[in-house]
Every structure is written in C-alpha cells, then in structure tokens.
Amino acid sequence: MARDAIRRDEPRRRGLGRRLVIGAPYLWLGAFFALPVLIVFKIALSYPELAQPPYAPTFDLAGGWEAFVAFLGELSFDNFAFIVSDDLYVAALGSSLRIAASSTLILLLVGYPIAYAMAKASPSLRGILVAAVILPFWTSFLIRVYAWIGILRPEGLLNGFLMAIGVIDQPLTILNTEIAVHIGIVYTYLPFMVLPLYATLERMDDTLIEAAQDLGSTPLKAFWTITVPLSWPGIVAGSLLCFIPAVGEFVIPDLLGGSDTLMIGRILWSEFFSNRDWPLASAVAIVMLVVLVVPIVLFREAEARRLEESR
Amino acid sequence: MRGRLSPFNVVSLTLGFAFLYIPILILILYSFNASRLVSVWGGFSTQWYFALLQNQPLLDAAWVTVRVAFVTAILATVLGTMAAISLTRYGRFRGRALFTGMVYAPMVMPEVITGLSLLLLFVSIDLDRGFWTVTLAHVTFTMCFVTVVVQARLVAFDRSLEEAAMDLGATPWRTFVSVTLPVIAPAVLAGFLLAFTLSLDDLVIASFTSGPGATTLPMRIYSSVRLGVTPEINAASTILIALVTIGVIVAALVTKRSVLMRQAG
Secondary structure (H helix, E strand, O other), rough: OOHHHHHHHEEEEEEEHHHHHOOOOOOHHHHHHHHHHHHHHHHOOOEOOOOOOOOOOOHHHHHHHHHHHHHHHHHHHHHHHHHHOOOOHHHHHHHHHHHHHHHHHHHHHHHHHHHHHHOOOOOOHHHHHHHHHHHHOOOOHHHHHHHHHHHOOOOOHHHHHHHHHOOOOOOOOOOOOHHHHHHHHHHHHHHHHHHHHHHHHHHOOOHHHHHHHHOOOOHHHHHHHHHHOOOOHHHHHHHHHHHHEEEEEEOHHHHHHOOOOOOHHHHHHHHHOOOOOHHHHHHHHHHHHHHHHHHHHHHHHHHHHHHHHHO | OOOOOOOHHHHHHHHHHHHHHHHHHHHHHHHOOOOOOOOOOOOOOHHHHHHHHHHHHHHHHHHHHHHHHHHHHHHHHHHHHHHHHHHHOOOOOOOOOHHHHHHHHHHHHOOHHHHHHHHHHHHHOOOOOOOOHHHHHHHHHHHHHHHHHHHHHHOOOOHHHHHHHHHOOOHHHHHHHHHHHHHHHHHHHHHHHHHHHHHHHEEEEEHHHHOHHHHHHHHHHHHHHHHOOOHHHHHHHHHHHHHHHHHHHHHHHHHHHHHHHHHHH
C-alpha cells in the first residue's frame, strides 16, 4: 500500500523538483538581469527631471491601459539623437573599440607563448603553472590596477629603474596615457586569455605534429598549419572574454588613463554620477549593448560548442 | 601535448610570470616602507599596518564587504548549481535558449551596464539601497560563474551512476545528495570561492547599487586611490593578498586531499 502510494506520487514529485531547479535560477535571472535591461531601455527613452528619481515619464502600473498609452506618447528618442549628434560619444565609442581591440591583440601575442609552454610542461608542473596563472586573478582587480600607478608614475619605479641603468635621462610620461591603459588591460586580463588557450592546447594530439614533421614540415610550418587552427576555439573564447569587458572598462581608464582617454564606460559613469542624467546614461548603455551584442552572442555560441566537445 | 620545454618556452614562462607577479611583489614590499613617499625607500617599518587599525571607516567597510561576500557566495552557489543541473540534466526544456543566454551574458556584460540596470530596477520598485541591494546584485553576476564551473564538472560526470541509483529506487533528491553532490563537491566549493572573491573585489556594481551605510572596501580604496597612492592602502592590499593566498592554498589542499582519499578508497 505505502509503496504504491510512493510510486504513484513519484512522477508528480519529480516534476515539482525539476520545476524548482529550473525555475529558481530562471526567475532570479529574469528578475535581476533581463528585467533591469528592459528598464534601461525604457529610461533611455525618457528625459531628465530634477525630481527623484531623476527622469520622466515614470510608468505607473496601476494606471492600466490608458496610462500605458499616455506613457508611450511621452517617450522620446532625444537621448539617442543627442548621442549621435555629439562628437564626444561617437569618439568615445570609437576609441573604446580601438583600445579594446589592440589590447586583445597584445593579449593574444603575450598569452599564446605562455599557454603553449604551459601545455608542453610535464603534468606535475602544469598543475602548479595553472595555479600560478590563476592566483593573481584572485587578488583584487582594483589593487592590481593600483599597483601600476606606483610603477608608471613619472617619479615611479619604472622611470627610476630606466634612468638608473642609463636607458633614458628624462622620465617618460606613461601614466595618464593610452599606453598605461593598454598595460593595465593586458595585465589584469591575462589569465582570461591564457586559460582558454591552455585548455585547447593541452588537449591537442601530439602525433599530428610528429606526423607533419616526419613528412618533412618545418616546426614553424607545423605550428601554423596544425597547432594554430586546432587551438582556434581557445583563441576565439579568450579573445572575446577579454574584448567584451574591455570595451566597457571603467576602472582602468579612470585610474591609469589621462583626462583625454575617452572610453565609453567612463562616459556612462560620469553621466550617471556627476551629471546625474540617468536617461542619457541609459542611452549610452543601450548603445554599448547594441555594439556588443554580436560578440556576446558569438561568445555564448563558442562556450556552448566548447562544452559540447568536451562531453 | 607534451615534450621538453624549449629555451623559447622557458623564456616565455619566465617573462610571463615576472610580468604577472612583479607589480604585486613591489606593492607588498612598499607596504613595509617607513617613508611616506611611495617611491623612496626609507627603511623597514610596520607603521602603516598600525595606522590601518586606527582607520575606522576602512575597517567598517571591510566588515560590510565580508558580510556581503559571504551571503552572496551562499546564494550564488545554490542558484548557480541549480542552473548547472538544469542545463546539463534536463535536456531541452521550454525557454532553454533564453536561459543559456541569461547565464552567459552577465559574465561578459560590461560592469557599468549591470550596475546601472540593477540600480534602475531598485529605484523603480522603491527598494532602499544598502546591504541587500549590493548582495542581490552580486548574486546575479556571480551565480553565472558558479554555473560554468559546476557545469564543466557535471558534463564530465558518468551519468550511469545516477541512473543506477534511480533504478535502485532512490528519489531524485536522494540521488543528488548521495551520488551527484559528492562527485561535484570540489567544483561547488570552487564556485563558492569564486563567487566570494568576485563579490569581495567588485567596485563598479557595488558603487551603483550601494547606499548609505553600505560602503564596501573597494569603494573606500577607490576613493582614496583617486587622491593619490598611500602606504596605508599598500598595507590594506597586502593583507587582502595574504588572505586570498591562504584561502587558495587551503582550497587546493582540500581538493587534493579529497582526490587522494577517493583514489585510496
């Protein structure tokens, strides 16, 4: 009797558990990720008000359909028109993309030899090397950026060192330039580039390289025709993982860049915190999202495929 | 891939790790500098560590940060593990594409957008900003990292063990607790630590979502860094680095021990 009751009960309970396991994270992400992004869209179409919250129109759910129609009528595209017409925003977006792209390229050039050497190391050494790449990532991002201020300042350690060994006799201006922003991005994002590269290189089959070399291919040619194409998923994942957040980076350009280093994340921050123009800040966020939506979708696809392959 | 390391490999590893570690080592070294001038070495001193103990706002901020990180890590681990199970075990459920999108997007979303959008949500539902709003925001972006870490472990996991348990009459919950959880435990622990550190570290999202009385340590550090480099911040950074290093080493030892025990038993 009791057994039968449990049996009959089972499919229903399994359904409930399953719904809970899917539902809880689904609802959470819906409420705290998807919905907020929709709100950003809505506010980007509003105009600033001096009241609290500093934007209008506010949408009153209790007002029903008529309130909704009235609300639609009050929406405006002025913020977007303003962004497009003002050189500042276009220039900031352009230089964000440029700085992110060149930093990603440098990251790839710096990260690939490291990941390659890690993958060639003996298994016991590999574990230590992976831990050593991850460890700096666990220390505070802000602190790692801050450490470079002391190094790059005109009277800082790098200039002191270069002058002591006689390479230069005048301190170089590095801090508060785009060079410093590049150094900051490469330094803080390096683990994000090295780890996906290492993951693909580590799984690679050596016999392919051996076969190519037995057939008379030079090591360099074997590298270009076999290693690079096989590590392509890692190259794509690592590059996107660095490029996308770098475009919207705020802390690095703010602390290491000069006042002339325009980046879109910094513009959004100052529109929001200094000018308190929330609708304009939201419109800047939407523009950034639109620019990044293609790389974000590519990243998602790459991750899904990588997971499929490791199955 | 394996083989002997060529001189080029050795050079890339040496330079790469020098680049990663020298700035941190310099920071630690200069936290023991007696001179207030950060670029002049004035002898060994621990005075900045004592100065830190007098700095009540900084200590308060550190306490807020640890509390936020702890609550965040617990919630993010539970939700992230659930999401990982949904994605690896439940096949094609309705709305799966949207779900995967929502799991991967927050990881690469620029922090300024995540912060701004959550703040606008909190304002539009009239939620007072403080401890809980920062925590909610942190759970949202850290749970996705937990999902990815746990998912990787679940994918590599032999499903026939779970099926065997179910065939022998175990309920899904029982199967999860006695078969699945022990195997994915290292990944769950790694996810917990990752969520904890990401929360501890976050400046941008906390700046948007925090309110009076919930200033976090990165927010404090940021505002004093803007005023210039101070040895006190070097000392605070060194303590944080030491804590994180100890945490990572302990976690590594725990994982290694559990692997060894499983191999022995």
